[in-house]
Amino acid sequence: MATHTGTRSEPGPASSSLGSDELRAAGTIWLVVNAVNLLQAAGFATRPSAPEVNPALGLVIAALALPATWALVILVRARAGWRHYAGPLAFDGFVVLMLAVDHVARVEWRDPVVPTIQVPYLLLFFGSILLMGLPMFRIDRRRWLVTVVTTGLLLATMLYALSMGVS
Numbered sequence: 001m002a003t004h005t006g007t008r009s010e011p012g013p014a015s016s017s018l019g020s021d022e023l024r025a026a027g028t029i030w031l032v033v034n035a036v037n038l039l040q041a042a043g044f045a046t047r048p049s050a051p052e053v054n055p056a057l058g059l060v061i062a063a064l065a066l067p068a069t070w071a072l073v074i075l076v077r078a079r080a081g082w083r084h085y086a087g088p089l090a091f092d093g094f095v096v097l098m099l100a101v102d103h104v105a106r107v108e109w110r111d112p113v114v115p116t117i118q119v120p121y122l123l124l125f126f127g128s129i130l131l132m133g134l135p136m137f138r139i140d141r142r143r144w145l146v147t148v149v150t151t152g153l154l155l156a157t158m159l160y161a162l163s164m165g166v167s
Contacts, residue, residue: 018139022078025071026135029088030143032068033132036061036091037150044157048164058102065095068132087132094124110167129154 018026043057072088101107101117109117133147161167 018080019078021074022080022084023139025074025078025080026084026139027143028067028071029084029132030136030147032064032071032091033087033129034147034150035064036129036132037147037154041150041154041157044154044161047161047166051166055102058098062095062099062103065092068092083131084135087128087130087134090124090131091128094121094128097121097124113167 039057039061043054046053068088068091072085072092075084075088097120101109101121107114107117109121129151133144133151136144136147
């Protein structure tokens with residue numbers, strides 16, 4: 001029995017229900033989630049030795065809300081479904097919270113830990129990664145696997161930073 005990979009040469013149920021604009025928007029969200037994973041992985045990797053890098057990377061991550069929101073608008077107009085909306089919405093929420101806490105109010109919430117900030121911050125961050133990555137599972141499994149790898153790299157560098165005593 002053949003398995004479905006969801007590539008362009010083998011359209012699956014999700015990709016056949018999306019038009020070319022919606023597939024382009026889904027591809028944009030895929031690029032955003034992988035860029036976020038790689039940028040934050042770089043942030044965690046450099047946090048122990050060069051913590052000044054992380055705020056700049058945070059601003060680059062925040063800028064990724066622009067293409068994510070563009071893609072969200074395309075998907076909402078096409079009525080693509082909540083599975084396509086949830087990730088970019090969560091990401092936009094994360095970016096608003098991150099900018100407000102880290103760049104406008106400049107609240108130190110990592111050390112000492114402030115749970116009222118940490119919990120929504122981490123839920124929105126990791127939730128947006130999960131929710132932005134999931135739709136690609138049905139559209140193109142190979143791209144989805146790339147997201148799995150970049151998410152694994154993000155988690156590995158996060159554990160590295162934590163092991164170095166940096167949160």
